[in-house]
Amino acid sequence: MYGGTPSGGIGISGSSSGGRAWPSTTSVSSSGKRIQKEMTELSIEAPPDCAAGPKGDNLYHWVATLFGPPGTPYEGGIYFLDITFPSDYPFKPPKVVFKTRIYHCNVEPSGNVSLDILTDNWSPALTISKVLLALRSMFTTPETYKPVVPGIAHLYFEDKAKHDEIATEWTLRFAR
Amino acid sequence: MVNEDSIKSPLNTKNDPIKQSEEPKNGERVDSLFSPNFRSVAAMAGWDEEALLIASLVVEDTPDRLPKQKKRSDLLHFKTPPTNSRRKRRVQKRSPESIPVTVLDLDDEDDTAKQESEKKEAESKSIENLDKKRAEASEEPRCSASSSDKNIESKSIQKAEKKGAAGLEEQGCSVSASSSSAFPCIDRLREELSCAICLEICFEPSTTPCGHSFCKKCLRSAADKCGKKCPKCRQLISNGRSCTVNTVLWNTIQLLFPKEIEARKAAGALNSREARRKSPLKAATAHSNITSSRISRVFALNSPESGPSSQERRNSRSMRRQSVQAAVMPSRNRDNNSRRELPSQDEDAALALRMQREEFMESFRTRSSADEQYRSSLALARANLRAMASRAINIRVRGGRGT
Secondary structure, rough: OOOOOOHOHHHHHHHHHHHOOOOOOOOHHHHHHHHHHHHHHHHOOOOOOOOOOOOOOOOOOEEEEEEEEOOOHHHHHOEEEEEEEEOHHHHHHOOOOOOOOOOOOOEEEOOOEEOOHHHHOOOOOOOHHHHHHHHHHHOOOOOOOOOHHHHHHHHHHOOOHHHHHHHHHHHHHHHO | OOHEEEEEEHHHHOOOOOHHHOOHHHHHHHHHOOOOOHHHHHHHHOOOOOEEEEHHHHHOOHHHHHHHHHHHHOOOOOOOOOOOOHHHHHHHHOOOOOOOOOOOOOOOHHHHHHHHHHHHHHHHHHHHHHHHHHEEEOOOOOHHHHOOOOOHHHHHHHHHHHHHHHHHHHHHOHHHHHOOOOOOOOHHHHHHOOOOOOOOOOOEEEEEOOEEEEEEHHHHHHHHHHHHHHOOOEEEEEOOOOOEEEEHHHHHHHOOOHHHHHHHHHHHEEEHHHOOOOHHHHHHHHHHHHHHHHHHHHHHOOOOOOOOHHHHHHHHHHHHHHHHHHHHHHHHHHHHHHHHHHHOHHHHHHHHHHHHHHHHHHHHHOOOOOOOHHHHHHHHHHHHHHHHHHHHHHHHHHHHHOO
């Protein structure tokens, strides 16, 4: 359904964040440089079952893919994510949005991820590869204490088998 | 320190009370710096005296002490006082532990020759250092300096090989592959010494109370924008405003990755528009100041005495010093020349930036028309433009190196 996203055309055409594309000051270099560094590092050594890179020729819009880790109800699923970097990137967290639907108590129906390191606990020392790792561990162990979808978390506690069943069904339906 | 000095050279005080406090101190710093015990241990560990000396020099090359260094290099123009303690010092120098370096038999040579050769070594070494620093692999003034005596030459070559490790690591870091370098852990070092915020080699590293180091600027803006917590371990940073540079770490980084630091300095200069012209030059001159003062101190350390025949020796020494400076000068001159002839890389970068911005503005303007075809053709044109620009830059850079 969202399979077409990785080839989403020229980055500038993303109208929602046009103002952010090339911040006009020369401080472009600090965030741009850092993102470029992360890009090369990721191309050399990506975390397992993860991939990420710029969508088009805009450095500040990335697309990432995650494979559902084996042993979880998300096994076999391929999840696409949109990553948007703010212009003062290392100091403000990137915005991560699931483009593939997923049954998970930490992911809003709209795709927004509620991960503490992406909001309050962000640190400039974190990188996209670390974020991807965190997302991966979110697959295996959902953060059920501060769920963004309480119903799913509730089901996870009450009836894990049912939860897993639904999640597997969603994986089959949306993530393949 | 002062006590030691006065104990070691009581004669000095009698002979020349004024100069004593300055010049002989320089000369004897070696002896007072390293206790005989330490030196014997160092000899057992296989460190030669030169290495220790250079290490001590490195430690002292903090930016804050620049004025002091200048003063010291000025001391060179003083005439060294005729002291009686020369022999004493020489005896100390020749103690078996202190010169374990060379196995070549120079025993039949007299003292002065030995001193000379040591001086020459120091010279050739410092020249080499300069060379490596400036990556001017093409010129080898070392040969001219040491071609006079075969022994000396072979000795210096041996030394050069020893020093090679340091030199190679400097070279190796410029090439990111660095597989050829004699310093296999350079990649790990690069990783270890890079700032977690900008992911580059730490520039003026500042260390938090919890022990993590970042670029000073990065740490400061992290404290401003993300709260006063360590980016690595989230511990509170008491006063993120008054970051101080960890000088030991900074010096180490400057020694290990001179190229990156230079590039970073140049980039910083590009960012600040007004200072764009001045600061690379300033950096260069400051750099040469440091190196020249280092050279002069090596000289001072190696020639503490002034014998009866010292006058002409000093002359020849100053001649050689001039030649060293001359060896330094051409590279700088060449830089200036190339800057004059071709537009510098800074300008090129600025040009590229401007082009990019214009591009963006153009695409922004045309977006309203929402003409898909036109946009794709624009993208093509843009790609062409970019390729041309990068090619032009490459050619220029290559041309700049060639001349």
